[in-house]
Amino acid sequence: MVNINVKWGKEKLAVDVDVAEPPLVFKSQLFALTGVAPDRQKVVIKGRTLGDDSWSGVTLSEGMLVMMMGSAAEIPQAIVQNANGEDSMDTSEGKPVKLPAGLKNLGNTCYMNSVLQSFMSLDVIRDAVGKYSPPANGAGPAMRVTQSVKSTFNELAIPSRANSADDAVLPLAMMQTLHSVMPQFATRSPQGQLQQQDANECFTEMQRLVLDGLKGIEGSTKTADFFRGSYAVTLKNSESEEEPEVKSTEEFYQLSCFLSQEVRYIQTGIKEKLSEEIEKNSPLLGRECKYTKKALINRLPAYLSIQMVRFFFKQSAAVNAKILKDVKFPMTLDLFDLCTPELQEKLRGNRDAFKTMEDAKIEKMRQAKQEGKDVKKAETEEIEKEENEIPFSFEDDPGSNNHGFYDLQAVITHKGRSSDSGHYVAWVRIKGDQWAMCDDDEVHAVNSEQILKLSGGGDWHCAYVLVYGPRKAYKVDAPAASAEVASENLNSATVAME
Known part of the structure; x- marks a missing residue:
């Protein structure tokens, strides 16, 4: 291992280089530090340009200065429009929307790829990571992971990456950082191959580290607040009234849906876990007693992930076997019934905006049908405009959800029979009814109907992690009834009086 200094523009970076590894590994280290992809780097050592495969003709010495040239790509603030329509889907406005770029599988790394694609689809993470700049005096695990995620996002944002599987991103630096910070993801088989890992474990660990990494550069409102929920918990001794x-x-930063025999819908699986019986020592009786633990949500986060608890340890086979049960999940999730009465009271007033908005959409669709216009386009036209958007958080609690409604943003699925085998895929919402199936370097357009078929029940892709974001409400005037509707109402009233 040789410690060298890399000069990149005005920056000077200290890097430990293992010359036993090919130069591409060194370039991946630089990628993690600077955001400049290996194929955009020009590394010059004593007048010689460094290649990717061999150190031939190059000798590194302790403390030597190496030059690097190249610029990092920026993360776009919105989906890039596809000028030629290749590999794209039409929006409601008739303009094509570009699909996300893919990520190459480095050998059972589909679990990591699916997590990165789901993070990339969430604007709150994408925007915060895009602004991230690590503190000059820090290089801890959270900062390293956050910087690697930023570099990967930069690569995914390059427009040409979405053209084909051949242009997919090689997340080598991200994988190396993940393995270095969390060695549990670096395990190998007796044959030396990387082993499959649990995508939800990767999701929760990477989420924790990225949110911690961002805290160091954020003000009073932190990205973590958009993912943090809380329960009001009561614990009652079932064996003592005194x-x-x-x-x-x-x-909590994630909810769990347990798949018992009775559970057919995700809301039921979440609710079951909120009331449970546990055993603990009673300070009054001085012995183990049964307690009833009940929880209700007293703070809803803006963004919510839900794990479908599909895996359990099967003793006979010594594997984490999979529950294939079909459990339905909705495109729009309502958690009002799982909240405390106090929070429900606060949510109630903000929920009226959705009824007004839906009534306005129905009226516009009805009018469009009468006038022979595009009904689907009329549903959102002039309503879902950014300037009309109503804040989804309470004014005194940034990052909260102030109405209880969520729209599905991403799904991570598993195909196979155990968590340490099979295959993971990310399904991410692009816009409206338009989704993308991100199967490593293969990315395809799908729709909401296909997403709802991921509920399980067989060897097809089964939903394992669901990611919901706040449903958006827009200011609209209450729809005025048309003359025809008013006439019908008047006739009905007249008949009733007679």
């Missing part, structure tokens, strides 16, 4: 009830608050 022992007082204990109340507490617990934070």
Whole structure:
């Protein structure tokens, strides 16, 4: 291992280089530090340009200065429009929307690729990571992972990357950072091949590290607040009326849906876990007692991930076997019933905006049908405009959800029979009814109907992690009834009076 200094523009970077590895690994280290992809780097050592495969003719010495040239790509603020329509889908306005770029599989790294694609689809993470600049005095695990995620996002943002599988991003630096920071993801088979890992474990660990990494550069409103929910918990001793009830608050960054025999819908699976029986020592009775633990949500996060608990350890086969059960999940999720009465009261007023908005859409569709216009286009035309958007967080609690409604943004699926085998795929929403199936370097257009078929029940792709974002409400005037509708209402009233 040789420690050298790399001069990149005005920056000077200290890098440890293992010359036993090909130069591409060194370039991947530079990619993680600077965001400049290996194929955009020009590394010059004593007048010689460094290739990707061999150190031939190049000798590194301790503390030597190496020059690097190249610029990093920027993360776009919105989906890039596809000028030629290749590999794209039509929007409601008739303009094509470009599909995301793919990520190459480096050997059972589909779990990591699916997590990165789901993160990239969330504007709150994409925007925050795009602004990230690591502190000069820090290189901890959270900062390293956040910087690697930023570099990968930069690569995914390059327009030409979305053209074909051949142009997919090689996430080598991201994988190396992940393995370095979390060695549990670097395990290999006896044959030396990387082993499959649990995508939800990767999702929760990377989310934790990225949110921690961002905290160091953010003000009072932190990205973590957009993913942090909390429960109001009560604990009651079922064997003693004298022992007082204990109340507490617990934070969560993900909900779990347990797939018992009775569960057919995701809301039921989440609700079942909110009331459970546990055993613990009773301070009053001085022995183990059964307690009833009940929880209700007292803070809803703006963004919510839900794990479908599909895997359990099967003793006979010594594997994490999979539950293939079909459990339905909605495109729009309502968590109002899982909240405390106090939070429900706060949510109630903000929910009226959705009824007004839906009524306005129905009226516009009805009018469009009468006038022979495009009904689907009329549904959102002049309503879902950015300037009309109503804030989804409480004014005194940035990052919260102030109405309880969520729209599905991304799904990570698993195909196979155990968590340490099979294949993971990310399905991400582009816009409206338009989705993309991100199967490593292969990316295809799909729609909402195909997404809802991922509920399980067989060997097809089964939803494992669901990611919801806040449903957007828009200011609209309450729709005025047309003369025809008013006439019908008047006639109905007259008949009723007679």
